[in-house]
Amino acid sequence: xxxxxxxxxxxxxxxxxxxxxxxxxxxxxxxxxxxxxxxxxxxxxxxxxxxxxxxxxxxxxxxxxxxxxxxxxxxxxxxxxxxxxxxxxxxxxxxxxxxxxxxxxxxxxxxxxxxxxxxxxxxxxxxxxxxxxxxxxxxxxxxxxxxxxxxxxxxxxxxxxxxxxxxxxxxxxxxxxxxxxxxxxxxxxxxxxxxxxxxxxxxxxxxxxxxxxxxxxxxxxxxxxxxxxxxxxxxxxxxxxxxxxxxxxxxxxxxxxxxxxxxxxxxxxxxxxxxxxxxxxxxxxxxxxxxxxxxxxxxxxxxxxxxxxxxxxxxxxxxxxxxxxxxxxxxxxxxxxxxxxxxxxxxxxxxx
Numbered sequence: 001x002x003x004x005x006x007x008x009x010x011x012x013x014x015x016x017x018x019x020x021x022x023x024x025x026x027x028x029x030x031x032x033x034x035x036x037x038x039x040x041x042x043x044x045x046x047x048x049x050x051x052x053x054x055x056x057x058x059x060x061x062x063x064x065x066x067x068x069x070x071x072x073x074x075x076x077x078x079x080x081x082x083x084x085x086x087x088x089x090x091x092x093x094x095x096x097x098x099x100x101x102x103x104x105x106x107x108x109x110x111x112x113x114x115x116x117x118x119x120x121x122x123x124x125x126x127x128x129x130x131x132x133x134x135x136x137x138x139x140x141x142x143x144x145x146x147x148x149x150x151x152x153x154x155x156x157x158x159x160x161x162x163x164x165x166x167x168x169x170x171x172x173x174x175x176x177x178x179x180x181x182x183x184x185x186x187x188x189x190x191x192x193x194x195x196x197x198x199x200x201x202x203x204x205x206x207x208x209x210x211x212x213x214x215x216x217x218x219x220x221x222x223x224x225x226x227x228x229x230x231x232x233x234x235x236x237x238x239x240x241x242x243x244x245x246x247x248x249x250x251x252x253x254x255x256x257x258x259x260x261x262x263x264x265x266x267x268x269x270x271x272x273x274x275x276x277x278x279x280x281x282x283x284x285x286x287x288x289x290x291x292x293x294x295x296x297x298x299x300x301x302x303x304x305x306x307x308x309x310x311x312x313x314x315x316x317x318x319x320x321x322x323x324x325x326x327x328x329x330x331x332x333x334x335x336x337x338x339x340x341x342x343x344x345x346x347x348x349x350x351x352x
Contacts, residue, residue, distance in 0.1 A: 046079025050107070050133060050140035059119040059146035061191065067120035072142060074102050074133050075112040082107040083136025087115060091129030094121050095144055102133055121148025149191070150209055157184035157196050164196055164211065177211025186226040186236070186266075186346075193249070197224035197236050204236055204251065217251025226266040226306070226346075228274070233289075237264035237276050244276055244287070244294075257291030266306040266316070266346065273329075277304035277316050284316055284331065297331025306346035317344030 053073045062068060076082055087103045089095055099116035107113060121127060131142040153166045164178035164187065182200030189195070193206050195217075202221040207214040223240035235246050235257075242261040247254040262280030269275070269289070275297075276285050284298035284307060302320030309315070314327045315337075324338035324347060 048076050048080050048082040048107070048109070048135065048138040049078035050074060050076055050082055050135065050138045052131065052133070052140050052142035056143035056145070059144070061147040061149045062119070062121050063149050064121050064123050067118055068146075069098060069116055069118045071099070071114050071116045072131065073112050073114055074107065074140060076107040076109055076138075078138065079109055080137070081109070082138050085133050085135045088132045088134075089117065089129055090132070091144075092127035094127040094146065094148075095119055095129040106135065117144065119144070119146040121146060124148045124150045153209065155187050155189055155194055157181075157187045159183055159185055164194065164207070166211070178207055178214045181205070185224070188227045188229040188234075190229050190249075195227050195229055195234060197221075197227045199223050199225050199239070204234060204247070218247050218254045221245065226264075226276070228267045228269040230269050230271070235267050235269050235274050237261075237267045239263055239265055244274060244291070246291075258285070258287050258294040261285060266304070268307045268309045270309045270311075275307050275309055275314060277307040279303050279305050279319070282320070284314060284327070286331070298325070298327050298334045301325055301334070306344070308347045308349040310349045315347050315349055317341070317347040319343045319345055
């Protein structure tokens, strides 16, 4: 705190200015009146900082005609208001704003608002858009992507005809998409490719979902019958030498997983195990995905030829007695669920 003192000196002549001296915190005034300066100005607030959550965002893969919605939160983590916000969505028309609590408002520090965007792919392929919220002092953007799936199809292998065929899901428009195969026996499909085993040629082959670019991935196999696919590998049964084999999706690193099987003629896979049907000893086998711990989980099934798996059960076709069997994933509680069939060879399971 400043202390002020003064003394009354002799009169000054008109026009002579008064002076003040401050020494060691004390203001010494050489006159009768002093004007003190203003105090230090307060610090300016931090600017606004806008950001979307989640960001970026991928809606995944949808069939054309399906739709998905996502709500995005816009938050201001800065120290001052954003100013009135303008929200825009640019890019593919597959994205539409369906709700907006941000436009026109000024987002204060620590405040948030929401915007909902719907994705509805018009057809196959990847779509992209940019969601933007712009205020007078700050802007935030969010990158949005989504994929339209290729139309679903049925696929099958014509063993004696040497072809791979396809049709619409209701069976309409059946047509051949691959020719010139050598006793194709087993087919599998993922989001981008079709795979099949050719028993006569000892190969595993692939093509686009429309049959384009058919090509051999793996050679030198021993009567492969049955093929399965997961997110990273192909699996197949080599009937002639009693093995279960695997390779990368591009055919790289083909290798034997399991040996000593008795005429395996079908293979299936889930997230933790590979399964196969042994026609020779009427059993269903199981192993870890790397081939470790191979063992029989079901016995006495009358020449099973074909196996399938879902999240809770195994299924197989028993050609010897015309039945479809079912068991738990560990092989417990095996029982017949369908009778009176004529040499059921392959079996598959899917959503209702």
